[in-house]
Amino acid sequence: MKPVSLEELFVGTPLEKEVTFSAPWEARAFAMAVRLSESDICTWDEFRHHLIAEIGKADKVRAHGWVEDGDGYYTYFLRALENLLREKNIVDASALEMKMREISEAGHDDHDH
Amino acid sequence: MSGNHVTIPTGAALRVKALETILEEKGLINSAALDSVVDMYETKVGPRNGARVVAKAWTDPAFRKRLLENATAAVAELGYGGPEGGHLVAVENTPKVHNLVVCTLCSCYPWPVLGLPPVWYKSFAYRSRAVRDPRGVLKEFGVEIPEKVEVRVWDSSAEQRYIVIPQRPAGTERMSEEQLAELVTRDSMVGVALVKART
Amino acid sequence: MGGMDGFGPIPIEKNEPVFHTDWEKRMYAIAMSMLGRHFDNVDEFRHALERIPAPNYLDSSYYERWLDAMMTLLVEKKKVTREELVSRGAEPIAPAQPANHCKGDSLEVRRRSARFREGDRVVARNLNPTGHTRLPRYVRGKRGVIHRDWGVYVFADSNAHHAGQRAQHVYSVTFEARELWGNGAPRKDTLRIDLWEDYLEADSSKTKAAKKKSSSVTRSKSGKKR
Numbered sequence: 001m002k003p004v005s006l007e008e009l010f011v012g013t014p015l016e017k018e019v020t021f022s023a024p025w026e027a028r029a030f031a032m033a034v035r036l037s038e039s040d041i042c043t044w045d046e047f048r049h050h051l052i053a054e055i056g057k058a059d060k061v062r063a064h065g066w067v068e069d070g071d072g073y074y075t076y077f078l079r080a081l082e083n084l085l086r087e088k089n090i091v092d093a094s095a096l097e098m099k100m101r102e103i104s105e106a107g108h109d110d111h112d113h
Numbered sequence: 114m115s116g117n118h119v120t121i122p123t124g125a126a127l128r129v130k131a132l133e134t135i136l137e138e139k140g141l142i143n144s145a146a147l148d149s150v151v152d153m154y155e156t157k158v159g160p161r162n163g164a165r166v167v168a169k170a171w172t173d174p175a176f177r178k179r180l181l182e183n184a185t186a187a188v189a190e191l192g193y194g195g196p197e198g199g200h201l202v203a204v205e206n207t208p209k210v211h212n213l214v215v216c217t218l219c220s221c222y223p224w225p226v227l228g229l230p231p232v233w234y235k236s237f238a239y240r241s242r243a244v245r246d247p248r249g250v251l252k253e254f255g256v257e258i259p260e261k262v263e264v265r266v267w268d269s270s271a272e273q274r275y276i277v278i279p280q281r282p283a284g285t286e287r288m289s290e291e292q293l294a295e296l297v298t299r300d301s302m303v304g305v306a307l308v309k310a311r312t
Numbered sequence: 313m314g315g316m317d318g319f320g321p322i323p324i325e326k327n328e329p330v331f332h333t334d335w336e337k338r339m340y341a342i343a344m345s346m347l348g349r350h351f352d353n354v355d356e357f358r359h360a361l362e363r364i365p366a367p368n369y370l371d372s373s374y375y376e377r378w379l380d381a382m383m384t385l386l387v388e389k390k391k392v393t394r395e396e397l398v399s400r401g402a403e404p405i406a407p408a409q410p411a412n413h414c415k416g417d418s419l420e421v422r423r424r425s426a427r428f429r430e431g432d433r434v435v436a437r438n439l440n441p442t443g444h445t446r447l448p449r450y451v452r453g454k455r456g457v458i459h460r461d462w463g464v465y466v467f468a469d470s471n472a473h474h475a476g477q478r479a480q481h482v483y484s485v486t487f488e489a490r491e492l493w494g495n496g497a498p499r500k501d502t503l504r505i506d507l508w509e510d511y512l513e514a515d516s517s518k519t520k521a522a523k524k525k526s527s528s529v530t531r532s533k534s535g536k537k538r
Contacts, residue, residue, distance in 0.1 A: 018231055018232075020154055020155045020228070020229050021151075021155070023125075023126070024126070025122070025125050025126035025128075025129040025130075027151040027155070028129045028130075028133055028147060028151070029125075029129050029132075030150070030151070030154070030229075031146075031147040031148075031150035031151050032129075032132065032133060032136065032142060032147060034150050034196055035142050035146055035147060035150060036136075036141070036142065037196070038196070039141065039142075041141060044196065044197070045272070045466075048219060048221075049445065051219045052218045052219050052445045052446075053445060055218070055219050056218075056445060058237075059237055059240075059241075062237045063237075063241075073220070073232070073235045074125070075125065078125055078128060078129060081132065082128070082132070085132070085136075090136075090139070090141070091132060091135050091136070095135060096128070096131055096132065096135070099131035099132075099134055099135050100127050100128065100130075100131040102131075103121070103122065103127060103130055103131055103134065104121055104123075104127065107120075107121035107122075108121065200462070217448050217450075218445065218446065218448060244448075244450060244492075244503060245450070245492075245493060247501065248498065248501075260498060260500070261500070262500070263500040263501060263502060264489075264498065264500075264501045264502075265501070265502050265503070265504065266501075266502070266503040266504070267503075267504050267505075268448065268503065268504070268505040268506070269506065270446055270447075270448065270505050270506045270507065271446065271462070271465065271482045271506035271507070271508070272462075272465055272482070272506070273462060273482075273484070273506050
């Protein structure tokens with residue numbers, strides 16, 4: 001596998017061309033983590049604990065193969081958020097699945113939310 | 114979301130939407146608050162803040178001293194603060210030391226003065242190589258540090274968040290604080306670039 | 313936050329900082345006007361900020377902390393009495409006693425409980441990787457020197473097995489590049505990383521390199537002996 005150079009990762013991209021979030025879901029995931037850490041639910045450090053764990057898992061895989069997913073970062077963020085909420089017994093896996101199904105089906109029926 | 118153009122989210126977007134909905138139903142977050150966080154980091158908080166801090170440090174020796182002693186309080190004088198800025202540390206580039214900042218564990222970054230980190234900062238490549246081969250990383254950014262200068266890497270592994278105060282370039286003696294701030298790049302405050310005087 | 317009248321005109325700043333809400337903007341303006349008028353210097357204000365009791369500090373947003381600090385200082389400087397503040401709707405808080413669980417601690421706590429001091433030689437422990445996510449692999453077993461004590465922090469590792477699940481000192485530790493990566497690394501280069509006290513042991517090794525490091529440190533501390 002070809003090692004990824006930093007140049008291939010937007011080195012030297014003019015600041016104006018950089019985007020903070022490359023998709024709306026990234027922004028929402030980020031904002032949720034920030035808001036939760038500002039509330040009684042958790043601290044930023046607790047969230048960070050999960051983020052470090054998810055990144056660590058991915059790093060192990062990459063250390064062997066140099067596979068780089070440039071925009072994968074918020075994927076770890078999302079996983080960390082889910083893990084944190086599960087650990088705090090706020091959102092469990094089945095509740096999440098159910099809600100996802102609900103949203104998909106409602107969308108198909110063209111209901112408004 | 115109503116009307117003809119309902120886009121059904123899939124994948125990550127669907128998960129995020131589901132999480133947001135559940136949390137909102139439980140009264141733990143609200144959508145408007147999320148909107149304002151997004152707006153804050155997309156449009157309001159960014160490296161222009163840090164650039165002003167640097168320009169002030171260059172022109173005001175007393176401020177520079179306060180900045181190096183307690184960066185959190187010093188940047189608060191300019192109105193900057195908030196998440197990921199509670200324990201800010203300013204590290205100064207000198208003719209003897211060049212500083213470079215990384216977070217090997219995730220992507221810790223001094224948000225109040227630099228905004229959110231760029232993709233490369235969060236990448237496995239940067240996180241693993243910045244500690245192991247900082248001069249090689251700097252070369253890829255087009256910066257070559259002489260051997261007699263110490264390259265000092267800061268790994269933000271706890272709560273401290275680091276901002277590099279780059280060296281003021283020669284030929285800027287007549288510039289105002291505002292003009293100086295225009296020269297200071299985000300990359301120079303992470304430590305992967307030097308500040309150039311524009312002619 | 314009504315009732316903060318009588319503290320002078322609100323100054324308009326040339327380069328107005330950007331705020332999240334109008335409330336925060338107003339708080340900052342009040343702080344700046346008070347800073348100029350009632351505080352002797354920024355240090356006093358900062359010191360008051362650092363003395364905010366832990367629960368308030370952990371819960372409050374940044375600008376609420378400003379307000380706490382302002383009220384504390386004003387009462388202490390006898391610019392206003394607690395009764396006046398309370399009658400105007402404020403809830404002034406008492407500054408913290410030295411506490412165990414502080415994100416930023418007082419000097420007394422720091423002096424009482426820190427195991428290491430600046431200049432001490434330490435070794436990063438070689439811990440089982442799982443559950444010790446704040447100790448990157450590359451420093452494990454490596455020898456360094458305490459650069460700075462940042463004070464006491466609550467370790468938020470939710471792994472129940474981790475012994476460090478309590479408030480402890482966090483240190484900035486300097487490692488030489490050659491110590492981390494071998495003699496191929498540039499001689500002058502260094503790395504500084506922030507490590508919890510539980511991750512460190514005193515380095516009592518008597519190697520030539522360690523002796524040289526130790527003597528250069530004590531020399532640079534202008535005669536201070538350890």
